[in-house]
Amino acid sequence: MSTSTDVAKARRARWVEYLVLIVVAVVVAGVVRTFLVQTFYIPSASMEQTLDLDDKVLVNKTAYWFSPPGRGEIVVFAPPVEWSAAPGQNYIKRIIGVAGDHVICCDRNQKITVNGQPLDEDYLFPGDAPSDKTFDVTVGAGRVFVLGDHRSASGDSREHLDAANGTVPEDRLVGRAFVIFWPPSRARSLAVPATFADVPEPR
The missing domain is CATH 1.20.5 (Single alpha-helices involved in coiled-coils or other helix-helix interfaces)
Structure with a gap:
């Protein structure tokens, strides 16, 4: 009892x-x-139409522990100090070039080329050109060259070409965004566009 x-x-x-x-x-x-x-929300229009304002994404923070970043991946990163971003601010962009790559804008067909291969950027915001600025960049060791998908609304590597060619050190990468999980109507994985499979390795 x-x-x-x-x-x-x-x-x-x-x-x-x-x-x-x-x-x-x-x-x-x-x-x-x-x-x-970690979850991140999209605070700007710089990655439209791939990522809409206020979308929420999941970021794999272990993605680059054992392998280097890859072309076409969407990454969250802490901007280099030369970019004069607000303290604690993170950016989200797409990697266009990795270490050793030669990235040029633009060829005679007005396409960005990586190691001589033109990119068919069907992920760009409708009506956007690949870039409103020309550049010719060789990405340094341990760095990446990044652009937003909404080129006319993105502050990215093009805005900082005078500082290490606008490239971002790999140790500033927080991780790779791999899925949109909110809102549910937009939930999907963030795959690497097929055009990057045709890019040859740098000479």
Whole structure:
């Protein structure tokens, strides 16, 4: 026969268990967010039409622990200090060139080329040209060249060509955006466009 003291002890034990579970859940969530996967929302139009204003994406923060960044991937990064961004601000752009790549705008058909291969950029915002600025950049070791998909509304590598050719150090990359998860009507994975498969390795 249980006494009131036994019942009180059982209730306290359950509350302690619940508290421990909550603490563990918070710690696990913190570890995941810090080291593995983090959510980001899109605060500007610079990646339309791929990413709309206020879309929310998941970013794999381990993506570049064991392999280098790849052309065509969408990345979140802390801008170089030369970009004079607000403290703590992150950018999200598409990698166009990786270490060693020769990136030029534009060829006679008004396309950006990477290592001589023209890019068919069907992901660009409707009506946008590949760039309103010309450039001829060889990406340095351990760096990437990034552009927004809405070129006429994007502050990207083109705006900072006087600082390391506008490239971003790989150690400034937070991770790779791999899926839109909100709003549900726009949920989808963020695959690398097929045009990047035709880009040859740098000579």
